[in-house]
Amino acid sequence: MEDRILNCKDCGNEFAFTAREQQFFAEKGFTNQPQRCRECRQSRRAQGTVARGTVRPSHEAVCAACGIQTTVPFRPRGDRPVYCRACFASHVPALV
Numbered sequence: 001m002e003d004r005i006l007n008c009k010d011c012g013n014e015f016a017f018t019a020r021e022q023q024f025f026a027e028k029g030f031t032n033q034p035q036r037c038r039e040c041r042q043s044r045r046a047q048g049t050v051a052r053g054t055v056r057p058s059h060e061a062v063c064a065a066c067g068i069q070t071t072v073p074f075r076p077r078g079d080r081p082v083y084c085r086a087c088f089a090s091h092v093p094a095l096v
Contacts, residue, residue, distance in 0.1 A: 008037040010044075063087050 001019040008015055010070045015037035025033070036044070058071040064081030083091060 004033070006033060007037075009035045010040040011037065012081050013037055065091070 001022045005014050005017055006017050006019045007013070017033055021034075034041075056073060057075075058073055059075050061070055061072050061076045061082040062068070063070050063084040065083055065087035068081075068084055071086040072082055077083070
């Protein structure tokens with residue numbers, strides 16, 4: 001294997017797909033080569049995008065235990081209590 005120069009599909013800049021990276025991809029069973037440079041990959045991760053390219057929704061709620069304002073990744077229905085992260089952790093038994 002030898003280094004390859006690829007073009008980023010987001011910014012259009014060239015980036016190196018090194019022989020070492022190619023070996024890593026092969027060991028992991030990846031068949032596709034990367035399409036984005038390191039900077040664009042990191043930027044996408046920082047934006048909170050998921051695999052489908054959408055942003056994960058968040059909804060405001062009030063914790064049923066301590067009363068603080070919190071955000072949750074689902075729309076509260078009102079018929080069940082919603083807890084902040086700390087209260088949820090104290091109400092759910094540890095998985096062993």
